[in-house]
Amino acid sequence: RYHTANQRVMFYQDVEAFDDSNALSLENDLRKALGNQEFFLVYQPQQQLSNGQFIGVEALLRWRHPMRGVVSPGEFIPLLEESGLIIDVGDWVAGEACRQLAQWQTEGIEVAMAINISARQFEQAGLAKRLAQHVAEYGVKPQQLELEITESTAMSNPEATLATLYELKKLGFKLAIDDFGTGHSSYEYLLRFPLDTLKIDRSFIIDVAEARQNRAIVRSLTALCQGLGLKTVAEGVETQRQRDYLDALDVDDVQGFLLARPMEPQACLTFLRKQAKS
Ligand code: C2E
Ligand code: CA
Ligand code: CA
Ligand code: CA
Secondary structure (H helix, E strand, C coil): CCCCHHHHHHHHHHHHHHHHHHHHHHHHHHHHHCCCCCEEEEEEEEEECCCCCEEEEEEEEEEEECCCEEECHHHHHHHHHHHCCHHHHHHHHHHHHHHHHHHHHHCCCCCEEEEECCHHHHHCCCHHHHHHHHHHHHCCCHHHEEEEEEHHHHHHCHHHHHHHHHHHHHCCCEEEEEEECCCCCCHHHHHHCCCCEEEECHHHHHCCCCCHHHHHHHHHHHHHHHHHCCEEEECCCCCHHHHHHHHHCCCCEECCCCCCCCECHHHHHHHHHHHHHC
8 A cells, every 4th residue: 555665654743743633623613612612421330339329320421413413532632732722611510510410300300410621620729619600509418529539630740639638628529539540649648638539440340250369459459448537439340340349349339331331310310210219
């Protein structure tokens, strides 16, 4: 297909140029997305292993692009972060999550909701105040909202993280560390952060049924969390075998395609209602 080395070089340069302009045009479109109401949230239920109940959901952001259809967060969250747009979009997510909580409440469904807070959003002064405004506006309890920050966000400046977490905790928000195990955590900080939940990264869950090493890690994490009074959540649970192992390893809650996919509000409400009855 490629006759000369020269043509091959051309080919790769073209691909790179295409990628760049592709990202650029996506970023331009992202600037208009909030105003055009192209963002929406889907919700993935989490199951308590002790009793099978679904008591929480995680809100996950989606973008309905006018030409491309629904774009996945893996593609656009990095662009939102680079451009700083994540501050406004993250603020919209928090407000929308509270609105949804309040709406489900009028339908008789009370759940906890986790939202993802990006690094830039977390470092933004005034985050606590904005979140407090959102819960007050919709009349939901701050305890119903769990803020997930990734391990790498938390550890990039642990002393600043500590202060922000205390500020949020004082207002009543629940706090979770997301993607745990992928970065470098200092146990000293894990002990000092006022956390409620630790989410064990999917990379440990994938092979939990096959790899003893992974089970050893999960086992030590659940033991540590029990000692600290933290709830553990396993993400990305796809098979019954994984769920059985996680149960035996004393993980508290599971989240993953085995239990439920992320769903739009009405489908999630129907799911939660059905589970509450059975
Ligand atoms: P995350 O916070 O770790 O969210 C979990 C991701 O795993 C979601 O991907 C979810 O759809 C997916 N997932 C759930 N169960 C399974 C499973 O059983 N198997 C597999 N393979 N995947 C599963 P999603 O929705 O594509 O989101 C990707 C990431 O984008 C999130 O990872 C989070 O880091 C980020 N994100 C999503 N929504 C937001 C948001 O509102 N704000 C911010 N800052 N980041 C967000
Ligand atoms: Ca998350
Ligand atoms: Ca995660
Ligand atoms: Ca158990």
